[in-house]
Amino acid sequence: MDLTPVDRRLLDEIQGGLPLVHRPYATIGKRIGLGETEVVARLQAMMESGVIKRLGVVVRHHELGYRANAMTVWDIADEKVQEVAARLLRNPAVTLCYRRPRRLPDWPYNLFCMIHGRHREEVLAQIEALKESCDLKDCRHAVLFSKRRFKQCGAHYPLAARTPAPRLESAHAAHG
Numbered sequence: 001m002d003l004t005p006v007d008r009r010l011l012d013e014i015q016g017g018l019p020l021v022h023r024p025y026a027t028i029g030k031r032i033g034l035g036e037t038e039v040v041a042r043l044q045a046m047m048e049s050g051v052i053k054r055l056g057v058v059v060r061h062h063e064l065g066y067r068a069n070a071m072t073v074w075d076i077a078d079e080k081v082q083e084v085a086a087r088l089l090r091n092p093a094v095t096l097c098y099r100r101p102r103r104l105p106d107w108p109y110n111l112f113c114m115i116h117g118r119h120r121e122e123v124l125a126q127i128e129a130l131k132e133s134c135d136l137k138d139c140r141h142a143v144l145f146s147k148r149r150f151k152q153c154g155a156h157y158p159l160a161a162r163t164p165a166p167r168l169e170s171a172h173a174a175h176g
Contacts, residue, residue, distance in 0.1 A: 001049035006032065010042055014055075061095075062149060066116040068123045072130075073109035075102075075140040081111055087134040088113050093126040108140065120145065 003011070009032045018024040025043075026036035034042070046052040061069065076084050081099050088094050088111075096114035113130075117123035124143070131137050 001046065001051055003046075003051065006034065007042060007046065007051075010034070010039065011046070011052075014043070017058075061116045065118055068117045068120045069146040070115050070117075070123045070127070071144045071146075072113050072115060072127055073142050073144065074111040074113070074136065075108045076111045078110070084134060084136070085111060085113075088130060091126075091130055091133065093117075093130065109142065 010028070013028050013031060019027045021027050023036060025039040028034075029036050029039040032039075043052065043055075047055075074084070085097050085099065088097050093115050094113045095116055096112075098112055099110055100112055102108055102110050115123050115126050115130075117126060123145070127143060131139070131141075
């Protein structure tokens with residue numbers, strides 16, 4: 001897909017986050033001289049062509065009362081990783097799940113999942129429930145609780161000069 005100057009301006013506008021209003025695409029459209037329907041159509045075309053891989057929300061867990069965060073890392077047989085990841089993701093306690101290569105001999109883990117809770121005991125109870133429901137009781141794992149929070153935000157690409165739109169800041173726990 002060849003991007004027009006208007007497409008580039010639209011991409012630049014959405015990188016700062018959507019405005020926190022009832023009709024964000026209408027607000028963005030007003031800023032760049034498009035109607036709401038045209039904004040949605042252009043974004044859809046960019047998603048279908050692969051220019052935009054995904055649109056998502058960054059949640060500020062800490063501000064919502066979730067003070068305990070843990071990355072649970074699992075040593076899963078390579079041929080079962082997809083299946084186990086799918087089971088983990090069906091559980092609402094899991095907010096993120098992805099595969100990474102092992103770094104043997106020091107790091108045997110290849111499946112990572114993030115769990116947020118209001119307190120440490122809640123997170124540990126959720127992990128125990130996951131071990132039971134996903135048949136992981138005998139699986140080697142480690143629980144890495146966050147020690148520090150970092151700002152989490154999406155990638156930003158320089159497309160055109162702009163004044164940043166107000167956005168929902170993100171503070172997401174880092175894992176360490």
